[in-house]
Every structure is written in C-alpha cells, then in structure tokens.
Amino acid sequence: DHRRTFPAFPAGGSGGTAFAETWWGNAWVAALEEGALDPKRLARGRGYAEQGHVDAITVTPGLVLAYVKGSRPRPYRVQVRLRTLGDADWERFLDVAAERPGHIAALLDKEMPHSLAECGVPLLPGPGDLEPHCSCPDYGHPCKHAAALCYQTARLLDADPFVLLLLRGRGERELLDALSRLSAARAARAAQDQGPAPLPGVRASEALAPRQLPPLPPPLPVPPHPEQPPVYPAAPGGPDPFALDQLATDAAARAHALLGTGRDPLAELTLWQDAVRIAAARPGSGLTAGSRALYASLASAADRTPADLARAVAAWRQGGEAGLAVLEEPWDPPAGRFDRARPLLMAADLPAFRPWRNRLTHPRGHVQLRLGRDGLWYAYESEPGHEDWWPRGTPDLDPVGALTGLGGPDGP
Incomplete structure (x- = not known):
C-alpha cells in the first residue's frame, strides 16, 4: 500500500494546452514551474515528457522515482522528493474528510474536493516544495530530466489523487480504513447522544389476545378454458406474429392448468x-x-x-x-421385457436383432427398436449402413406392434 509503480506513458503531445487536466494536477505543475530557475530547461523537460522519455514511475511516501532517457544511451536516475505530513496534519485531514460523506465518495471517484485541499493541511506543494535530484551532470533546478518526471507525475495525479496522498505519507487502503473507523465512531457517538427512539407497535398482550378473524372470501371460479390471445399484426423487422400467437396460447394454457390444479x-x-x-x-x-x-x-x-x-x-x-x-439417453434395462423381445420378433419371421443396452437393431441396420423407461417400444429408421436414426411410428407395448407400418427389407 506504500509503494505503487505505474507503467510509462506513451508519447503524445498536449497540443499546446495545459499539461494537466484537473485543478490539483495543474497545482502540481504550477509548483514546478513557479519554483524553476530556468524556463528553457522546463520547456526541454516538457518535450521529454511528451515524447515518452520517462520510464515507469515508482511512488513511495515522500518520493517519486523514474529513469529518464536523455541525450546519452544510458538513462538517468531521477528522484523528486516531497515532505511527508506529520500525525497532527493527518488527524486534521481525516477529521475534515469524515465530516461529509461526499468527501469519501469523491475520493473513491478519483476526485479531490477543494474543501479537502484547503482544510489547513498542506496537501498540494507550493513553489520550492519539490526537491529534484538527477544523476545527470546538469545542476539546474530542476534539470530537464527532473522536469520531465514532474510533468508526468501531474498525469498520475490527474488519474488518481491517492497518488498525492501517498506522496504525503499515507496509502489508499490505510486512509480508507481510517476514514471507515472514524465515520463508524462518529455515527456511534451520534446515536448514543440521541438516545433510543420510541418504537411504534402494539402491546404484546393485545397482539397475543385470541380473536376471531373473518373468513377469507371464496376464490373465483376457474374459467372453463383459456382465452384466445389477441391477433398480432405483422411488422417489418418485427417478431413473427405466428410465433407470438403460439407463445401466448401456450402461456395461457399453462396458467389455466396452474389455476385449476x-x-x-x-x-x-x-x-x-x-x-x-x-x-x-x-x-x-x-x-x-x-x-x-x-x-x-x-x-x-x-x-x-x-x-x-x-x-x-x-x-x-x-x-x-x-x-x-x-x-x-441410452440405458441398461433389467432382465424381463427386453430379453423377451428378440424371441417375439423371430416368431414374427423377423431376423435376429442385435442388442445394445436398451436398443435392438435390424442386422441390415435400417430398423431399430428402443425400449423406454415407460415400458414402451419406440421404432426408429435409418438408411442402411448409416447411424442416422429418426423416430418413426407409434410406441407400443409389443415390439412387433411398434414396427407396424414401417417398410424395409426382411421386415414390415
């Protein structure tokens, strides 16, 4: 929670507009530019930032660290230091933040309310508060590499004001936990000071006293049949009116059955x-x-x-x-009905069907019988030599009867 690393920003110019977008990001840029001794170095640093010369940025309490590419092949190690806040400052900040629920909501939405930044705690840096250090031989204040890092840090603050709070010494989870505890303690004190509110209701003796309730009204009679749905007009690009009619009719039939049974x-x-x-x-x-x-x-x-x-x-x-x-669902039927089916088929001058689980298949593979769990035989047909079985005919308790009406060689 006290160390965050952010990937490098891609190259991209600001189009001549302000480098930061938020008011607190611009306050950071103002602290940099007003404390700089050489505007030319600032311009070079801004160009480095826009050209993507700043590598990944690491933020810890009081420190921003990154490597910045300069004119030499080896990048320079750049640090920007900022004084962290003391315990008294943090207590003041937490008290102000917990006063209004909107403050916490704004921080969670990655916004920094003006009232938090102006609560008497120096969250935002002023001119001269940023202390740059660079491994380059330029002793400007700041050098162009440190200026580039400061400009890119303003973008981090734009996206998440908790980066500024981390720089001042406290991590996001640490602050949110402290605000949650402080808000809960304030709510508990307020409830204690207010005292218990009278509870509405009736006396227990009245609620438990025996009394005769009036009978419920009789239910309405069930209609003799579900009504017909309305006629749905056809519309270009609209749903199929026949399909709508079918679904409405089905829903009415189900509702009628539910009402009656x-x-x-x-x-x-x-x-x-x-x-x-x-x-x-x-x-x-x-x-x-x-x-x-x-x-x-x-x-x-x-x-x-x-x-x-x-x-x-x-x-x-x-x-x-x-x-x-x-x-x-193929299944394994118990002995009995399934075992008696083959002799019955052979007695009807049919060849010996091949058994597999609950299925009996014609030796030439064009007719098949399947025993259902309901005890009925279901007939199937397929082209000889193909496993493309389709249901045919009417289920029957008799396997020979289930084949009635089916055509094919060596069978009905």
Missing part, C-alpha cells in the same frame, strides 16, 4: 425439453420456410443446431418427454 405441468422441464415442446407444438413437419426462424431461435437458445431440434421434435411427437428421453 395448483401446479404447472411443465415447471420441471429443462430449457432444451421446453424448446423441443414449443417447436413440436407448431403445426406441420420438417423445416419449412415458416418454421425455420423459430427453429433457429430455439436451437440457439439451447446451444443446439436446428437439425438437432428437428430430430428431437420428431421424438417428442412420437412420445412426448419420454420419447425425447428415448432419443437421447
């Missing part, structure tokens, strides 16, 4: 499951021109692709939430 049937769905459900509720099949934008938006929200969503929609239409789980 006390629970939302869809509250436990994940973001992906709800996106699939909404897309599956749109009429039609496949990615038509009307549904492409909706699919793209829902898939993006769930971090999936429109193709993933289209396949999931087919699974949802096949079996709802359970159908989507069958599509995405």
Whole structure:
C-alpha cells in the first residue's frame, strides 16, 4: 500500500494546452514551474515528457522515482522528493474528510474536493516544495530530466489523487480504513447522544389476545378454458406474429392448468425439453420456410443446431418427454421385457436383432427398436449402413406392434 509503480506513458503531445487536466494536477505543475530557475530547461523537460522519455514511475511516501532517457544511451536516475505530513496534519485531514460523506465518495471517484485541499493541511506543494535530484551532470533546478518526471507525475495525479496522498505519507487502503473507523465512531457517538427512539407497535398482550378473524372470501371460479390471445399484426423487422400467437396460447394454457390444479405441468422441464415442446407444438413437419426462424431461435437458445431440434421434435411427437428421453439417453434395462423381445420378433419371421443396452437393431441396420423407461417400444429408421436414426411410428407395448407400418427389407 506504500509503494505503487505505474507503467510509462506513451508519447503524445498536449497540443499546446495545459499539461494537466484537473485543478490539483495543474497545482502540481504550477509548483514546478513557479519554483524553476530556468524556463528553457522546463520547456526541454516538457518535450521529454511528451515524447515518452520517462520510464515507469515508482511512488513511495515522500518520493517519486523514474529513469529518464536523455541525450546519452544510458538513462538517468531521477528522484523528486516531497515532505511527508506529520500525525497532527493527518488527524486534521481525516477529521475534515469524515465530516461529509461526499468527501469519501469523491475520493473513491478519483476526485479531490477543494474543501479537502484547503482544510489547513498542506496537501498540494507550493513553489520550492519539490526537491529534484538527477544523476545527470546538469545542476539546474530542476534539470530537464527532473522536469520531465514532474510533468508526468501531474498525469498520475490527474488519474488518481491517492497518488498525492501517498506522496504525503499515507496509502489508499490505510486512509480508507481510517476514514471507515472514524465515520463508524462518529455515527456511534451520534446515536448514543440521541438516545433510543420510541418504537411504534402494539402491546404484546393485545397482539397475543385470541380473536376471531373473518373468513377469507371464496376464490373465483376457474374459467372453463383459456382465452384466445389477441391477433398480432405483422411488422417489418418485427417478431413473427405466428410465433407470438403460439407463445401466448401456450402461456395461457399453462396458467389455466396452474389455476385449476395448483401446479404447472411443465415447471420441471429443462430449457432444451421446453424448446423441443414449443417447436413440436407448431403445426406441420420438417423445416419449412415458416418454421425455420423459430427453429433457429430455439436451437440457439439451447446451444443446439436446428437439425438437432428437428430430430428431437420428431421424438417428442412420437412420445412426448419420454420419447425425447428415448432419443437421447441410452440405458441398461433389467432382465424381463427386453430379453423377451428378440424371441417375439423371430416368431414374427423377423431376423435376429442385435442388442445394445436398451436398443435392438435390424442386422441390415435400417430398423431399430428402443425400449423406454415407460415400458414402451419406440421404432426408429435409418438408411442402411448409416447411424442416422429418426423416430418413426407409434410406441407400443409389443415390439412387433411398434414396427407396424414401417417398410424395409426382411421386415414390415
């Protein structure tokens, strides 16, 4: 907290304007220029600062240190000293700073209020307060290298007035902790002097006395069905009115179910499951021109692709939430129903299906059966030789029944 190092400023001229921007930064520059003995050295130092000759700057209590490039290859070591404040000065400063909450807020916003700088504590230097020292052979006061460091220090003060306070002897965290303790102590003394305020309320005997409360009014009857949403006009660049209608209709149906049953049937769905459900509720099949934008938006929200969503929609239409789980979650079924499926398929003149976890696959790879956790068989189809399975048909307790209606060689 008592040592801060700042990177070198890039080269850049001030455009003929004041080198510092804040009033306290300009006060630092004024102390430098009014205490200088040679204006020409100041001008050279300002040029060095604008050309980026000052390396990284280190600030500690009472000292600014940096290396400055001059006319020789080796840079010069430059120090600028400033007297630190004594304990009495710091107590005065802290008392004034704690008097108003705005003072602390201004410091945290990197501002230096005039009232703090004019509280009788010499925060800002005056002419002759800056003591430069340089390793160069020039004994000017200051030399151009020390002047360059002073100009760049004004920029540090512009950005953060706590740099000035550190130069005077106290670090930022140390000061803020002291101000916090002082403010808390003042607030505690003020509260003690004021005394406890009377508390509003009622007597405990009155609050705990038994009494009969009037009955609540009966709830309003549940409407027989959710109302239709309004018609949304199409606007150029606006949202799809059909998608808005679909979302509004879905929200009305969920609200009606919650009002009538006390629970939302869809509250436990994940973001992906709800996106699939909404897309599956749109009429039609496949990615038509009307549904492409909706699919793209829902898939993006769930971090999936429109193709993933289209396949999931087919699974949802096949079996709802359970159908989507069958599509995405292989599992190991217990012995029983799964083991009896292969003899049933062979009894229906179908070839021996290959088992893997909860799936039975046609030996030629064009038909597949998947056992869901709900005990139903779900049929899938793919091009032979490809692992591109899509839900088909209606789930059935009978594996042969689930294949009803599916076409392909060596099977229904």
